[in-house]
Amino acid sequence: MKIQLSFESKHSSTELHIFSCFNKTKEEKSAKKSKEKDSKAEKVLSHAHWPAELTEAFTHAVASKHYKGDAGENIALTLVNGAAALIVGLGDKNKFTKEVLRRQIANTYKAISNKFEDATIHLDGFLVKGHAEDSIAAMVESLYMTSYTFDRHLSTKKKSKLAQIIIATGEKKSAAKKLETALHHAETIGQCIKVARDFVNEAPNILNSENYAKEIEKDAKNLKHVKLKILGKAEMKKERMGMFLSVNAGSAFEPRLVHLTYTPAKATAKTKHIALVGKGLTFDTGGYSLKPGPSMMNMKFDMAGSATMYAAFRAAVLMQLPVKISCYLGITDNAVSSLATMPDSIVTARNGKTVEILNTDAEGRLVLGDVVNYACDAKPDALIDAATLTGAILVALGSEVCGLFSNNQKLADSLLASAKNADEYMWQLPIIDEHKNDMKAIVADLKNIGGSGNGGSAKGAAFIENFIEPGIAWAHLDIAGVGDSQGHLPYCPAKGASGIVIRTLVDYLKNV
Numbered sequence: 191m192k193i194q195l196s197f198e199s200k201h202s203s204t205e206l207h208i209f210s211c212f213n214k215t216k217e218e219k220s221a222k223k224s225k226e227k228d229s230k231a232e233k234v235l236s237h238a239h240w241p242a243e244l245t246e247a248f249t250h251a252v253a254s255k256h257y258k259g260d261a262g263e264n265i266a267l268t269l270v271n272g273a274a275a276l277i278v279g280l281g282d283k284n285k286f287t288k289e290v291l292r293r294q295i296a297n298t299y300k301a302i303s304n305k306f307e308d309a310t311i312h313l314d315g316f317l318v319k320g321h322a323e324d325s326i327a328a329m330v331e332s333l334y335m336t337s338y339t340f341d342r343h344l345s346t347k348k349k350s351k352l353a354q355i356i357i358a359t360g361e362k363k364s365a366a367k368k369l370e371t372a373l374h375h376a377e378t379i380g381q382c383i384k385v386a387r388d389f390v391n392e393a394p395n396i397l398n399s400e401n402y403a404k405e406i407e408k409d410a411k412n413l414k415h416v417k418l419k420i421l422g423k424a425e426m427k428k429e430r431m432g433m434f435l436s437v438n439a440g441s442a443f444e445p446r447l448v449h450l451t452y453t454p455a456k457a458t459a460k461t462k463h464i465a466l467v468g469k470g471l472t473f474d475t476g477g478y479s480l481k482p483g484p485s486m487m488n489m490k491f492d493m494a495g496s497a498t499m500y501a502a503f504r505a506a507v508l509m510q511l512p513v514k515i516s517c518y519l520g521i522t523d524n525a526v527s528s529l530a531t532m533p534d535s536i537v538t539a540r541n542g543k544t545v546e547i548l549n550t551d552a553e554g555r556l557v558l559g560d561v562v563n564y565a566c567d568a569k570p571d572a573l574i575d576a577a578t579l580t581g582a583i584l585v586a587l588g589s590e591v592c593g594l595f596s597n598n599q600k601l602a603d604s605l606l607a608s609a610k611n612a613d614e615y616m617w618q619l620p621i622i623d624e625h626k627n628d629m630k631a632i633v634a635d636l637k638n639i640g641g642s643g644n645g646g647s648a649k650g651a652a653f654i655e656n657f658i659e660p661g662i663a664w665a666h667l668d669i670a671g672v673g674d675s676q677g678h679l680p681y682c683p684a685k686g687a688s689g690i691v692i693r694t695l696v697d698y699l700k701n702v
């Protein structure tokens with residue numbers, strides 16, 4: 191699907207024209223003059239930007255009597271010249287936000303994509319607080335996210351008919367450059383979300399650790415100002431990554447630590463350096479602490495943290511943001527074999543701390559602990575990790591909210607602000623001394639699960655903090671809920687990878 195801007199809205203000859211309709215509530219006083227009781231609120235339609243032929247067709251349509259212009263209330267018309275018009279209800283203009291726009295564009299795309307080959311969206315009626323750049327960005331992100339399908343393994347593919355969308359604007363041509371940039375950035379984010387979703391949705395027998403690293407290497411070759419280094423088993427042994435290697439012990443495939451570095455063209459000593467770390471468990475059986483059958487299904491999703499971080503990194507590089515970014519992806523599966531790590535094993539982490547592994551299914555923190563410690567070597571200004579770390583985060587926050595933990599409130603606040611900008615749900619949870627103490631073992635420095643069953647997400651975060659070097663600002667994002675099956679968002683597939691949190695991270699990297 192091609193999306194392009196047009197500054198000549200009247201001359202577009204697409205099959206379908208999409209307009210919006212808002213409503214505002216007008217207070218009507220009854221003739222009886224008795225107060226309050228007889229006054230009623232009536233919804234009045236607001237569509238100042240419509241051309242005359244649309245107003246005329248709408249007035250003649252029978253449904254117009256019942257049409258209230260509420261969000262999601264759409265009406266299809268045929269104009270006198272035979273062109274099709276769709277009026278998208280957006281509800282109260284005062285409550286119109288980027289997220290309302292994203293959701294209504296998603297619903298509109300679903301309604302038209304199999305009926306029309308091309309369509310023009312008349313932007314002037316879809317402006318959020320009069321802001322063209324933000325509105326184009328939200329619209330384009332939504333179109334990319336909604337049109338995504340994972341059909342590479344289907345013998346019959348469902349092809350969408352819609353091949354072109356024109357966003358027609360009444361803005362002056364002098365604004366073209368900034369509007370084109372907004373469109374281009376949103377397309378980049380949309381494409382990178384697709385890359386992440388494709389990785390997460392791919393089957394684990396196809397995307398094993400070695401192939402995953404190769405795929406990233408192949409993709410990253412096309413990125414400017416990026417260096418790539420891949421550590422295998424031998425290199426990780428040299429790095430003394432005893433925790434990471436213990437997770438890989440039962441695997442038929444080698445572990446991989448993919449290390450990407452982007453240095454912007456005009457980097458100076460003042461250029462900020464951000465480290466992104468992602469958990470990449472291509473499949474998690476639980477190891478000897480084997481998951482029961484129903485919980486093991488979909489564990490290909492356990493590498494969503496790494497796909498999320500790679501996608502955010504990739505988008506930042508394609509936009510050539512003026513920030514240095516190091517991206518570290520810790521990749522392996524967690525399998526069962528005669529060589530797999532047994533519960534009660536004691537291993538030594540890269541930073542020398544000893545860890546008693548009481549549950550081999552709490553493996554993400556073992557991989558992340560060694561990788562975040564490795565990432566600390568470069569002394570980044572901030573280090574952020576993303577991981578499908580705990581099922582407990584769904585108990586705490588539901589499946590719709592990303593859990594945030596941090597040792598630095600300034601960093602946490604920046605991430606929360608970016609989540610708000612991106613309209614993604616994120617909530618900060620604490621790491622308290624009691625959580626840290628609960629991760630201490632009797633026979634080793636630490637153990638990989640807490641003593642009590644509660645607070646699992648916070649204790650997972652408390653464990654990882656042991657491997658962050660002093661003075662490094664660190665934040666941990668638990669995406670076990672938001673990374674998958676976000677069907678409540680019309681621009682996400684009901685089943686499968688969501689790509690949620692990528693937009694928050696790109697916003698953070700833009701504003702750092």
Ligand SMILES: [Zn+2]
Pocket residue numbers: 474476524550551552553554
């Ligand atoms: Zn696990």
